[in-house]
Amino acid sequence: MTNSMRYVSLKANIDGLPKESDFEFKDAPFPELKESQFIAENHFVSVDPGMRSRLSGVTGYAPCVKPGEAVSGFAIGRVLESCNAAYKKGDMVTMGGSWASHSVFGGAGFAFKLPEVDIPASLFLGVLGIPGMTSYFGLKRIGRFQKGDHILVTSAAGPVGATAGQLAKHWGAASVTGIAGSEEKCNWLTEKAGFDTAINYKTESDLAGAISRACPEGVDVLFDNVGNAMIDTVLPMMRFNGRIIVSGQTADYNVPLEERHGIKNTIEFIASRLLMQGLVVFDDIPNFVKAQNEMSILIQEGKLVYKEKIFEGLETLPSAFCGLFKGENFGRQLVKVGSF
């Protein structure tokens, strides 16, 4: 057994769109494990748009990744060595890990053993992982979803957006509209994922007009994954007591703060008594298993569909990540790093 790991590290803090050359590959010996820690051999590692905000040297709700450090990603792997009684050698786990051949659990944070269910393990990084949990708790806790709501989802063909739209439909939304960046994505949303309408924001010259035609009664819940310009566009179409879920800001992550679109239509908050709230899905960890059980049944019954693209090999991590900001992913983007 090898006692070293290969990882992808950040060369320097990133400005603007990330490039493959912002990353480099390094090797290191396994660390000496302390009490409560374990090391797992990664099978799959995720690339996540939210990671971009941690690569600029600014600490937000999660600490920034410093140059020279391994980039973080969610991982699925098998425990190799453990000093933690809850995780034994051989256990399959999902955890907050690294873009690496191995992930080290530091003793606290996000990790759990994969349940023994007849569902592909990779789904615990997608529709049943952090993206799917973001959809579920975004709608329920932040969006205060109610049967009969009219829902609008941005970046709707991504794992968060696609799952949110389908859950809303399944729970009794009056209508679900998605916004996405290609005809192929829009067609999949309406033909396979059960969205009522999908708008291609890249070819639509009058986005506000297209949204108001798709949502003639207005929007009760905006599930926003992209950022301020989109929220500002939708604000005048929000219904009385509407809710805006600030899930992510993929369109803004690469733009310096001073150049970002501001939210100008703030009068709508007063006129329509709107609520806008941010989500950090880790606040909902105690309830993940309940949500996963509910969603696993929907998946097994074919009522919750998903797409994933799996790249092969650690060396593909930087390009898989950079592709997220060019709309290259269609569904969950994962990298298979191990030989298992």
Ligand SMILES: NC(=O)c1ccc[n+]([C@@H]2O[C@H](COP(=O)([O-])OP(=O)(O)OC[C@H]3O[C@@H](n4cnc5c(N)ncnc54)[C@H](OP(=O)(O)O)[C@@H]3O)[C@@H](O)[C@H]2O)c1
């Ligand atoms: N708050 C939380 O706890 C939490 C947890 C997990 C994820 N999130 C957030 O949820 C959001 C969605 O995550 P995800 O994993 O499902 O990723 P995702 O939506 O698949 O993100 C990548 C997609 O974003 C779209 N995109 C890229 N650049 C864009 C731009 N400039 N303007 C508009 N759209 C753009 C592209 O789709 P198109 O082809 O449609 O443009 C691309 O395929 C992210 O912002 C993420 O940070 C939040």
